[in-house]
Amino acid sequence: MTRLTLTSRLFVLGLIAAPLAAMAQNGKSDREVPRTAAGQPDLSGHWTSATIVPLERPVELGNKELYTQEEADKLLAESLVVTETEAGTAADVHYQLDDFGLDRSQNPIALNLRTSIITDPRNGRMPASTAAAKAAADARAARARERGFDSAQDRPLAERCIVWPNEGPPMLPVGYNSNLQIAQTDDYVVVLLEMIHDARVIPVDGRAGLPAGVPQWLGSSRGRWEGDTLVVETTNFTGRTGVRGGNVLSANARVTERLTRTRDDTVLYQFTVDDPETWTEPWSGEYPLTKIDGPMFEYACHEGNYGLANNLSGARAEERAAAEAAEKQ
Amino acid sequence: MIGLLGASLAVAQDFDFPGTRDGHPDLNGIWQTLSTANWNLEPHAASQGAIETLGTIGAVPPGLGVIVGAASGRDSSSRDSSGREGSTIPYLPAARAQRDQNFASRRTNDPEAKCFLPGVPRATYMPHPLQILQTDDDIMILYEYASAVRTVFMNEEVPAIAESWMGWSNGRWDGDTLVVDVTAQNGQTWLDRAGNYGSATMHVVERYTPLGPNHLQYEATIEDPNVYSRPWTISMPLYRRLEPNVQLLEFKCVEFAEELMYGHLSKGEGQ
Numbered sequence: 001m002t003r004l005t006l007t008s009r010l011f012v013l014g015l016i017a018a019p020l021a022a023m024a025q026n027g028k029s030d031r032e033v034p035r036t037a038a039g040q041p042d043l044s045g046h047w048t049s050a051t052i053v054p055l056e057r058p059v060e061l062g063n064k065e066l067y068t069q070e071e072a073d074k075l076l077a078e079s080l081v082v083t084e085t086e087a088g089t090a091a092d093v094h095y096q097l098d099d100f101g102l103d104r105s106q107n108p109i110a111l112n113l114r115t116s117i118i119t120d121p122r123n124g125r126m127p128a129s130t131a132a133a134k135a136a137a138d139a140r141a142a143r144a145r146e147r148g149f150d151s152a153q154d155r156p157l158a159e160r161c162i163v164w165p166n167e168g169p170p171m172l173p174v175g176y177n178s179n180l181q182i183a184q185t186d187d188y189v190v191v192l193l194e195m196i197h198d199a200r201v202i203p204v205d206g207r208a209g210l211p212a213g214v215p216q217w218l219g220s221s222r223g224r225w226e227g228d229t230l231v232v233e234t235t236n237f238t239g240r241t242g243v244r245g246g247n248v249l250s251a252n253a254r255v256t257e258r259l260t261r262t263r264d265d266t267v268l269y270q271f272t273v274d275d276p277e278t279w280t281e282p283w284s285g286e287y288p289l290t291k292i293d294g295p296m297f298e299y300a301c302h303e304g305n306y307g308l309a310n311n312l313s314g315a316r317a318e319e320r321a322a323a324e325a326a327e328k329q
Numbered sequence: 330m331i332g333l334l335g336a337s338l339a340v341a342q343d344f345d346f347p348g349t350r351d352g353h354p355d356l357n358g359i360w361q362t363l364s365t366a367n368w369n370l371e372p373h374a375a376s377q378g379a380i381e382t383l384g385t386i387g388a389v390p391p392g393l394g395v396i397v398g399a400a401s402g403r404d405s406s407s408r409d410s411s412g413r414e415g416s417t418i419p420y421l422p423a424a425r426a427q428r429d430q431n432f433a434s435r436r437t438n439d440p441e442a443k444c445f446l447p448g449v450p451r452a453t454y455m456p457h458p459l460q461i462l463q464t465d466d467d468i469m470i471l472y473e474y475a476s477a478v479r480t481v482f483m484n485e486e487v488p489a490i491a492e493s494w495m496g497w498s499n500g501r502w503d504g505d506t507l508v509v510d511v512t513a514q515n516g517q518t519w520l521d522r523a524g525n526y527g528s529a530t531m532h533v534v535e536r537y538t539p540l541g542p543n544h545l546q547y548e549a550t551i552e553d554p555n556v557y558s559r560p561w562t563i564s565m566p567l568y569r570r571l572e573p574n575v576q577l578l579e580f581k582c583v584e585f586a587e588e589l590m591y592g593h594l595s596k597g598e599g600q
Contacts, residue, residue: 036465037350037465044464044466147596149596150595150596151587151591151592151594151595151596152587152588152590152591152592152594152595153584153587160583160584160587161583162581162583162584163581181480183462183464183467183469183480184464185357185462185463185464187357188462190462190469190471192469192478197446197476197477197478198476199469199471199476199478201460201462201471201576201577203576207574207576208574210576210578214578216578216579217579217581218579295480295482295487295490297490297491297493298446298491298493298494298495300445300446300493300494302444302445302583302586303445303446303494303517308591309590309591309594312591312594312595313594315596316594316596319596
């Protein structure tokens with residue numbers, strides 16, 4: 001299947017992480033950022049987290065934190081070329097990606113010299129899992145192999161339209177529908193993720209977090225302003241939300257996020273995950289959010305979730321076919 | 330009542346209501362209705378619920394209904410067949426039959442049972458709180474149920490980009506009243522648990538008016554020439570939730586609807 005010339009449709013917005021990180025030091029930006037009437041830095045608007053920077057750095061890059069501009073340009077050109085699939089093969093059966101906005105070339109992408117979203121540990125990779133987390137991840141994987149299609153409740157959270165990893169925290173970019181909207185009053189900052197229409201309502205009025213025993217899929221978030229940076233601390237996780245690599249955030253995890261409007265068209269998003277039950281050390285990362293035009297669409301995930309029903313009925317059909325084949329023998 | 334920003338607004342009545350920097354009522358807060366509207370917008374006696382095995386917990390509590398009459402508000406010339414001021418929904422005959430069919434299938438077909446986004450106005454009077462986030466430009470309304478949310482565009486009229494479950498909202502101030510024009514709903518939502526409904530041509534005009542320091546009057550006029558013989562209006566108070574620690578919690582109900590929706594597809598079920 002052929003596609004449109006990708007590079008010709010590429011929006012290239014924003015620029016480069018290195019200066020952003022410097023600007024965000026101590027919550028100071030080096031130029032006047034837009035402010036609300038109350039004087040807070042204005043984070044409001046529509047933004048995208050789309051990026052071609054991987055969460056983890058390729059191992060062979062070692063501690064190389066930033067690409068050169070030439071290397072970054074080359075990588076961008078390579079990474080936006082979608083592999084052609086051969087007509088008549090199973091691999092060729094897929095959505096027409098550029099009809100459904102699933103093609104990365106259709107979206108604004110925040111360019112960035114970073115070799116990985118993860119900035120700490122220094123090798124840009126997630127730290128080692130604890131022994132208990134490894135054992136739990138293995139048990140989940142075994143269960144998924146054994147009975148992953150037995151019922152809706154056995155399917156992954158994202159497929160069930162319960163929660164997606166782009167919603168976080170930490171909000172980790174996914175391949176498509178990377179749009180978000182931030183709305184702000186003196187007392188609240190709301191981060192509305194287009195996919196899957198979840199709003200993180202973050203009080204910045206100094207109130208206490210939720211009591212223990214009230215877990216939330218997106219955690220309980222409380223914000224405060226440190227200089228020009230919004231710092232958001234989140235606790236009260238469910239212990240069920242996945243993070244890439246097969247782990248889940250434990251119920252006792254603490255995630256700290258920092259949002260700094262470093263430029264008119266950029267909010268630098270930084271995060272630290274502190275979860276000693278899951279990882280042997282905390283890990284941190286950052287990427288720029290880039291301004292896009294609104295408005296956003298309603299992403300009604302569950303309401304149109306034919307995929308989940310089809311996966312289950314497919315599994316049942318396979319079981320019936322296997323049972324019939326066994327009877328004939 | 331001290332205004333939240335120190336600037337309280339003298340609305341036309343004898344109470345103060347919080348005001349914004351630009352002189353409009355400050356509707357920021359967490360609000361909730363207190364009625365049986367979500368059970369049935371029309372007047373109704375108590376009755377057995379759709380799921381008898383829940384006992385009294387599943388029973389329908391009684392209510393006098395929230396329909397106030399014709400679009401003009403309280404036009405007393407508009408009376409229903411029994412001569413009362415319009416307290417029932419002015420369905421076209423075929424639409425009334427559809428409503429009755431919806432009622433009969435409500436245990437499995439009510440979009441609320443399936444945790445589907447509720448649409449407008451139903452989102453307002455579900456038995457869950459909502460939060461109005463009134464920023465310096467647009468307004469966002471967030472609902473606890475199903476993490477439903479919508480943006481109300483205030484600066485300029487923004488045309489709908491697609492049909493959706495929560496519709497498309499443009500707002501304006503009419504004196505101290507926030508008026509929200511809602512179009513482009515997808516016609517798949519219901520108005521209550523009794524099967525009352527509208528179609529994709531439904532047009533809803535909501536009015537949020539300060540009624541006291543901690544009350545708003547909520548009105549919605551509903552027009553849909555494919556379903557109703559004339560526009561009709563519901564009205565009810567929205568009460569400010571005053572608990573100091575009140576906040577929207579997650580009522581992400583998808584997992585509670587999965588057995589209902591997909592149970593028949595589980596291994597060993599109904600093959």
